[in-house]
Protein backbone atom coordinates (compact mmCIF):
# COMPACT_ATOMS: atom_id res chain seq x y z
CA UNK A 1 0.00 0.00 0.00
CA UNK A 2 1.02 3.63 -0.67
CA UNK A 3 4.11 2.88 -2.81
CA UNK A 4 5.06 0.82 -5.85
CA UNK A 5 8.38 -0.19 -7.35
CA UNK A 6 9.43 2.33 -9.98
CA UNK A 7 7.97 1.36 -13.33
CA UNK A 8 10.26 0.01 -16.07
CA UNK A 9 10.54 2.55 -18.83
CA UNK A 10 10.54 0.01 -21.65
CA UNK A 11 11.23 1.84 -24.91
CA UNK A 12 9.73 5.32 -24.63
CA UNK A 13 11.12 6.45 -27.99
CA UNK A 14 9.59 3.50 -29.84
CA UNK A 15 6.33 3.99 -27.93
CA UNK A 16 6.26 7.60 -29.05
CA UNK A 17 6.55 6.57 -32.68
CA UNK A 18 3.87 3.89 -32.31
CA UNK A 19 1.49 6.23 -30.50
CA UNK A 20 1.73 8.85 -33.25
CA UNK A 21 1.57 6.49 -36.23
CA UNK A 22 -1.48 4.81 -37.73
CA UNK A 23 -1.59 1.07 -38.34
CA UNK A 24 -1.02 1.65 -42.07
CA UNK A 25 2.19 3.54 -41.29
CA UNK A 26 0.87 7.03 -41.92
CA UNK A 27 1.69 9.54 -39.19
CA UNK A 28 -1.08 10.89 -36.95
CA UNK A 29 1.33 13.70 -36.32
CA UNK A 30 4.71 14.00 -38.03
CA UNK A 31 6.99 14.60 -35.08
CA UNK A 32 10.04 16.72 -35.90
CA UNK A 33 13.41 15.81 -34.40
CA UNK A 34 13.26 19.01 -32.33
CA UNK A 35 9.87 18.00 -30.93
CA UNK A 36 11.02 14.46 -30.25
CA UNK A 37 14.01 15.79 -28.32
CA UNK A 38 11.72 18.18 -26.43
CA UNK A 39 9.50 15.25 -25.35
CA UNK A 40 12.53 13.35 -24.08
CA UNK A 41 13.62 16.48 -22.20
CA UNK A 42 10.15 16.61 -20.59
CA UNK A 43 10.50 12.95 -19.58
CA UNK A 44 13.92 13.68 -18.04
CA UNK A 45 12.56 16.71 -16.18
CA UNK A 46 9.65 14.64 -14.86
CA UNK A 47 12.18 12.19 -13.36
CA UNK A 48 14.22 15.05 -11.89
CA UNK A 49 11.06 16.60 -10.38
CA UNK A 50 9.96 13.20 -8.99
CA UNK A 51 6.70 13.61 -10.87
CA UNK A 52 5.80 16.96 -9.34
CA UNK A 53 4.46 19.83 -11.49
CA UNK A 54 6.81 22.24 -13.19
CA UNK A 55 6.25 24.79 -15.99
CA UNK A 56 9.05 23.10 -17.94
CA UNK A 57 6.82 20.05 -18.37
CA UNK A 58 4.70 22.11 -20.80
CA UNK A 59 7.31 23.72 -23.05
CA UNK A 60 6.21 26.04 -25.86
CA UNK A 61 8.13 23.80 -28.26
CA UNK A 62 5.39 21.19 -27.75
CA UNK A 63 2.33 23.42 -28.11
CA UNK A 64 1.49 21.88 -31.49
CA UNK A 65 2.02 18.30 -30.30
CA UNK A 66 0.33 18.40 -26.88
CA UNK A 67 -3.20 17.58 -28.04
CA UNK A 68 -1.97 14.76 -30.30
CA UNK A 69 -0.03 13.25 -27.39
CA UNK A 70 -3.12 13.59 -25.19
CA UNK A 71 -5.23 11.77 -27.77
CA UNK A 72 -2.51 9.14 -28.35
CA UNK A 73 -3.31 7.72 -24.92
CA UNK A 74 -6.16 5.91 -26.69
CA UNK A 75 -3.42 3.59 -28.02
CA UNK A 76 -2.70 2.56 -24.42
CA UNK A 77 -6.34 1.54 -23.92
CA UNK A 78 -7.55 -2.01 -24.45
CA UNK A 79 -7.30 -2.84 -28.15
CA UNK A 80 -4.82 -0.01 -28.79
CA UNK A 81 -1.38 -0.35 -30.38
CA UNK A 82 0.29 0.15 -26.98
CA UNK A 83 -1.97 -2.30 -25.18
CA UNK A 84 1.15 -4.21 -24.07
CA UNK A 85 2.35 -1.15 -22.18
CA UNK A 86 -0.96 -1.08 -20.33
CA UNK A 87 -0.77 -4.82 -19.55
CA UNK A 88 2.81 -4.51 -18.29
CA UNK A 89 1.96 -1.69 -15.88
CA UNK A 90 -1.19 -3.40 -14.61
CA UNK A 91 0.76 -6.63 -14.05
CA UNK A 92 3.36 -4.81 -11.93
CA UNK A 93 1.23 -4.94 -8.77
CA UNK A 94 -1.34 -7.22 -7.14
CA UNK A 95 -3.36 -4.45 -5.54
CA UNK A 96 -4.11 -0.77 -5.99
CA UNK A 97 -1.46 1.34 -4.21
CA UNK A 98 -4.00 3.98 -3.21
CA UNK A 99 -6.26 1.68 -1.14
CA UNK A 100 -4.21 -1.52 -0.78
CA UNK A 101 -6.99 -3.93 -1.71
CA UNK A 102 -8.72 -2.96 -4.98
CA UNK A 103 -8.05 -4.89 -8.18
CA UNK A 104 -5.98 -2.81 -10.58
CA UNK A 105 -7.94 -2.16 -13.75
CA UNK A 106 -7.20 1.48 -14.55
CA UNK A 107 -4.17 3.59 -15.25
CA UNK A 108 -4.22 6.85 -13.35
CA UNK A 109 -2.36 9.79 -14.90
CA UNK A 110 -0.56 11.17 -11.86
CA UNK A 111 -0.14 14.48 -13.69
CA UNK A 112 -3.41 14.81 -15.63
CA UNK A 113 -3.10 14.43 -19.38
CA UNK A 114 -5.59 17.28 -19.85
CA UNK A 115 -2.82 19.64 -18.73
CA UNK A 116 0.28 17.57 -19.40
CA UNK A 117 -0.48 15.93 -22.74
CA UNK A 118 3.27 15.35 -23.22
CA UNK A 119 3.14 12.83 -20.37
CA UNK A 120 0.02 10.96 -21.52
CA UNK A 121 1.87 7.74 -22.40
CA UNK A 122 4.93 8.08 -20.16
CA UNK A 123 5.04 4.89 -18.02
CA UNK A 124 6.13 6.64 -14.84
CA UNK A 125 3.17 9.01 -15.05
CA UNK A 126 0.81 6.02 -15.25
CA UNK A 127 -0.12 4.57 -11.87
CA UNK A 128 -2.06 1.28 -11.83
CA UNK A 129 -5.16 1.76 -9.71
CA UNK A 130 -8.59 0.34 -8.98
CA UNK A 131 -11.70 1.94 -10.50
CA UNK A 132 -13.05 3.52 -7.28
CA UNK A 133 -9.68 5.11 -6.41
CA UNK A 134 -9.16 6.36 -9.95
CA UNK A 135 -12.66 7.87 -9.99
CA UNK A 136 -12.25 9.47 -6.57
CA UNK A 137 -8.82 10.82 -7.47
CA UNK A 138 -9.80 12.28 -10.81
CA UNK A 139 -10.47 15.80 -9.55
CA UNK A 140 -7.24 15.86 -7.53
CA UNK A 141 -4.02 16.88 -9.21
CA UNK A 142 -0.66 17.99 -7.95
CA UNK A 143 -0.39 21.74 -8.17
CA UNK A 144 -4.11 22.39 -7.63
CA UNK A 145 -4.97 25.46 -5.52
CA UNK A 146 -3.89 24.88 -1.92
CA UNK A 147 -7.44 25.50 -0.67
CA UNK A 148 -8.52 22.28 -2.42
CA UNK A 149 -5.99 20.22 -0.50
CA UNK A 150 -2.40 19.11 -0.78
CA UNK A 151 -2.93 16.42 -3.46
CA UNK A 152 -1.89 12.77 -3.37
CA UNK A 153 1.55 11.21 -3.02
CA UNK A 154 3.29 9.74 -6.07
CA UNK A 155 3.31 5.95 -5.70
CA UNK A 156 6.62 5.64 -7.61
CA UNK A 157 8.58 8.57 -6.27
CA UNK A 158 7.40 9.54 -2.79
CA UNK A 159 9.84 8.78 0.00
CA UNK A 160 8.13 7.66 3.19
CA UNK A 161 9.78 7.42 6.61
CA UNK A 162 10.41 3.90 7.88
CA UNK A 163 8.04 4.19 10.80
CA UNK A 164 4.45 3.31 11.68
CA UNK A 165 2.31 6.25 10.63
CA UNK A 166 -0.98 4.57 9.79
CA UNK A 167 -2.99 3.91 12.93
CA UNK A 168 -6.21 1.98 13.38
CA UNK A 169 -8.56 3.18 16.12
CA UNK A 170 -10.82 0.32 17.10
CA UNK A 171 -14.09 0.66 18.97
CA UNK A 172 -16.16 -2.22 20.24
CA UNK A 173 -19.87 -1.61 20.51
CA UNK A 174 -21.98 -3.36 23.15
CA UNK A 175 -23.45 -5.70 20.55
CA UNK A 176 -19.99 -6.94 19.58
CA UNK A 177 -19.70 -4.79 16.46
CA UNK A 178 -16.18 -3.69 15.77
CA UNK A 179 -15.66 -0.36 14.06
CA UNK A 180 -12.28 0.73 12.79
CA UNK A 181 -11.07 4.19 11.79
CA UNK A 182 -7.70 4.66 10.15
CA UNK A 183 -5.74 7.88 10.56
CA UNK A 184 -2.25 9.18 9.87
CA UNK A 185 -0.33 10.10 12.98
CA UNK A 186 3.39 10.44 13.26
CA UNK A 187 4.92 13.05 15.58
CA UNK A 188 8.29 12.92 13.82
CA UNK A 189 6.97 13.23 10.27
CA UNK A 190 7.08 16.38 8.17
CA UNK A 191 3.62 17.90 8.86
CA UNK A 192 3.10 18.63 5.16
CA UNK A 193 3.64 14.97 4.30
CA UNK A 194 1.38 13.82 7.15
CA UNK A 195 -1.35 16.18 5.89
CA UNK A 196 -0.96 14.78 2.38
CA UNK A 197 -1.31 11.18 3.55
CA UNK A 198 -4.37 12.03 5.66
CA UNK A 199 -5.85 13.95 2.70
CA UNK A 200 -5.37 10.82 0.58
CA UNK A 201 -7.28 8.69 3.13
CA UNK A 202 -10.10 11.24 3.21
CA UNK A 203 -10.25 12.04 -0.48
CA UNK A 204 -10.45 8.39 -1.50
CA UNK A 205 -13.04 7.75 1.25
CA UNK A 206 -10.89 4.91 2.48
CA UNK A 207 -12.41 4.61 5.95
CA UNK A 208 -15.85 3.96 4.49
CA UNK A 209 -14.39 1.59 1.90
CA UNK A 210 -12.29 -0.32 4.46
CA UNK A 211 -15.36 -1.23 6.51
CA UNK A 212 -16.34 -4.14 4.29
CA UNK A 213 -12.68 -5.15 3.81
CA UNK A 214 -12.05 -5.29 7.57
CA UNK A 215 -15.13 -7.47 8.11
CA UNK A 216 -14.13 -9.78 5.29
CA UNK A 217 -10.53 -10.01 6.48
CA UNK A 218 -11.42 -10.74 10.11
CA UNK A 219 -14.02 -13.33 9.15
CA UNK A 220 -11.32 -15.09 7.09
CA UNK A 221 -8.98 -15.02 10.11
CA UNK A 222 -11.64 -15.97 12.65
CA UNK A 223 -10.99 -19.73 12.94
CA UNK A 224 -7.22 -19.32 13.33
CA UNK A 225 -7.62 -16.47 15.80
CA UNK A 226 -10.08 -18.33 18.02
CA UNK A 227 -7.93 -21.48 18.03
CA UNK A 228 -4.84 -19.47 19.00
CA UNK A 229 -6.76 -17.69 21.71
CA UNK A 230 -7.19 -21.10 23.35
CA UNK A 231 -3.45 -20.94 24.18
CA UNK A 232 -3.97 -17.86 26.36
CA UNK A 233 -4.30 -14.10 26.00
CA UNK A 234 -0.54 -13.43 25.92
CA UNK A 235 0.17 -16.01 23.21
CA UNK A 236 -2.81 -14.69 21.27
CA UNK A 237 -1.51 -11.13 21.46
CA UNK A 238 1.91 -12.32 20.29
CA UNK A 239 0.26 -14.19 17.42
CA UNK A 240 -1.44 -10.97 16.32
CA UNK A 241 1.83 -9.06 16.59
CA UNK A 242 3.70 -11.65 14.55
CA UNK A 243 0.93 -11.77 11.97
CA UNK A 244 1.14 -8.00 11.67
CA UNK A 245 4.94 -8.17 11.19
CA UNK A 246 4.61 -10.92 8.59
CA UNK A 247 2.07 -8.89 6.61
CA UNK A 248 4.30 -5.82 6.89
CA UNK A 249 7.04 -7.74 5.09
CA UNK A 250 4.68 -8.26 2.14
CA UNK A 251 2.53 -5.14 2.08
CA UNK A 252 4.58 -2.53 3.94
CA UNK A 253 4.40 -1.49 7.58
CA UNK A 254 1.66 1.05 6.89
CA UNK A 255 -0.75 -1.29 5.17
CA UNK A 256 -4.30 -1.20 6.60
CA UNK A 257 -4.19 -4.89 7.67
CA UNK A 258 -0.85 -4.39 9.43
CA UNK A 259 -2.20 -1.36 11.32
CA UNK A 260 -5.38 -3.23 12.24
CA UNK A 261 -3.57 -6.27 13.68
CA UNK A 262 -1.07 -4.01 15.48
CA UNK A 263 -3.96 -2.30 17.27
CA UNK A 264 -5.82 -5.53 18.05
CA UNK A 265 -2.63 -7.09 19.49
CA UNK A 266 -2.36 -4.18 21.93
CA UNK A 267 -6.04 -4.16 22.87
CA UNK A 268 -6.63 -6.02 26.18
CA UNK A 269 -10.41 -6.27 25.67
CA UNK A 270 -10.03 -7.89 22.26
CA UNK A 271 -7.21 -10.21 23.40
CA UNK A 272 -9.25 -11.32 26.42
CA UNK A 273 -12.38 -12.22 24.51
CA UNK A 274 -12.00 -12.18 20.73
CA UNK A 275 -15.00 -14.50 20.42
CA UNK A 276 -17.18 -11.60 21.56
CA UNK A 277 -16.21 -9.77 18.36
CA UNK A 278 -15.50 -12.60 16.00
CA UNK A 279 -18.30 -15.04 16.83
CA UNK A 280 -17.90 -18.72 17.70
CA UNK A 281 -15.55 -21.11 15.87
CA UNK A 282 -17.10 -22.88 12.91
Ligand SMILES: [Zn+2]
Pocket residue numbers: 096097098099100101102129130131132133134
Ligand atom coordinates in the same frame (compact mmCIF):
# COMPACT_ATOMS: atom_id res chain seq x y z
ZN1 LIG B 1 -7.79 1.54 -4.90
